[in-house]
Amino acid sequence: MSSIKIECVLRENCHCGESPVWEEASNSLLFVDIPAKKVCRWDSLSKQVQRVTVDAPVSSVALRQLGGYVATVGTKFCALNWEDQSTVVLATVDKEKKNNRFNDGKVDPAGRYFAGTMAEETAPAVLERRQGSLYSLFPDHHVEKYFDQVDISNGLDWSLDHKIFYYIDSLSYSVDAFDYDLQTGKISNRRSVYKLEKEEQIPDGMCIDVEGKLWVACYNGGRVIRLDPETGKRLQTVKLPVDKTTSCCFGGKDYSEMYVTCARDGLDSKGLLQQPEAGGIFKITGLGVKGIPPYPYTG
Numbered sequence: 420m421s422s423i424k425i426e427c428v429l430r431e432n433c434h435c436g437e438s439p440v441w442e443e444a445s446n447s448l449l450f451v452d453i454p455a456k457k458v459c460r461w462d463s464l465s466k467q468v469q470r471v472t473v474d475a476p477v478s479s480v481a482l483r484q485l486g487g488y489v490a491t492v493g494t495k496f497c498a499l500n501w502e503d504q505s506t507v508v509l510a511t512v513d514k515e516k517k518n519n520r521f522n523d524g525k526v527d528p529a530g531r532y533f534a535g536t537m538a539e540e541t542a543p544a545v546l547e548r549r550q551g552s553l554y555s556l557f558p559d560h561h562v563e564k565y566f567d568q569v570d571i572s573n574g575l576d577w578s579l580d581h582k583i584f585y586y587i588d589s590l591s592y593s594v595d596a597f598d599y600d601l602q603t604g605k606i607s608n609r610r611s612v613y614k615l616e617k618e619e620q621i622p623d624g625m626c627i628d629v630e631g632k633l634w635v636a637c638y639n640g641g642r643v644i645r646l647d648p649e650t651g652k653r654l655q656t657v658k659l660p661v662d663k664t665t666s667c668c669f670g671g672k673d674y675s676e677m678y679v680t681c682a683r684d685g686l687d688s689k690g691l692l693q694q695p696e697a698g699g700i701f702k703i704t705g706l707g708v709k710g711i712p713p714y715p716y717t718g
């Protein structure tokens with residue numbers, strides 16, 4: 420029997436923690452605090468955190484093969500040099516949509532950086548709808564747009580055989596799948612593989628495990644759920660001591676641990692008293708299944 424253990428490893432008080440990414444080379448977890456405009460790197464050995472502040476809300480971060488990182492900052496795809504804390508703009512999207520920003524992003528198995536946009540929220544999940552789009556930044560720095568009419572572009576990942584792209588538009592309360600062409604980066608044949616139940620609340624960030632099952636962080640649901648995208652069934656629910664769970668990734672030794680980010684914003688003073696670890700980084704061990712390494716951006 421697995422004995423699941425959940426531990427807050429870092430009380431970071433993120434306004435909105437997001438985009439956890441394991442960096443094996445440094446035994447570290449990268450993540451962002453979107454409204455705080457911060458990219459953070461937590462060293463799991465020394466337990467120290469380094470933070471880089473950028474000039475706009477930063478919604479995702481990813482590894483870069485050349486060294487350093489890439490991040491989505493405002494409506495820009497940027498390269499981030501960790502040593503001198505500088506950013507270089509690689510491409511800009513949604514130029515005519517002044518109230519938009521990027522949200523979640525992740526690199527595909529061929530090294531393209533996928534990320535979608537949304538209108539800026541006036542409160543969590545309160546925003547002008549259908550303003551977002553999904554994009555990817557190719558290794559040569561050109562951008563392709565897949566579709567628009569997105570409410571809150573969120574979790575994304577690819578099947579283990581790279582033939583399916585999984586995607587969440589949060590306010591659809593659905594986890595969707597597309598056929599994926601790894602050669603061209605094209606997607607087609609959108610369908611829903613799971614509809615969230617009411618108590619699961621809002622689907623947010625997502626990652627895949629070595630068995631091809633999906634883990635979805637449920638915003639306001641205080642949990643991560645494990646889904647079988649082939650049967651459309653929920654296999655497992657893991658509850659956390661915070662409501663606003665935003666995203667998850669595997670990391671640690673052999674990717675056997677799960678890391679979960681969450682938000683403080685949107686909690687009232689009573690909620691903050693009841694959930695003092697809100698905005699922290701959680702580690703879940705004993706799940707009995709591993710994850711896969713993140714793909715680096717190859718441009």
Ligand SMILES: O=C(O)[C@H](O)[C@@H](O)[C@H](O)[C@H](O)CO
Pocket residue numbers: 435437453522523540542543544545571572573589621623624638665
């Ligand atoms: O982290 C994100 O994806 C959004 O930027 C957040 O603001 C919330 O998760 C969202 O409000 C819940 O749907």
Ligand SMILES: [Zn+2]
Pocket residue numbers: 437522523573574623624665666
């Ligand atoms: Zn998210």
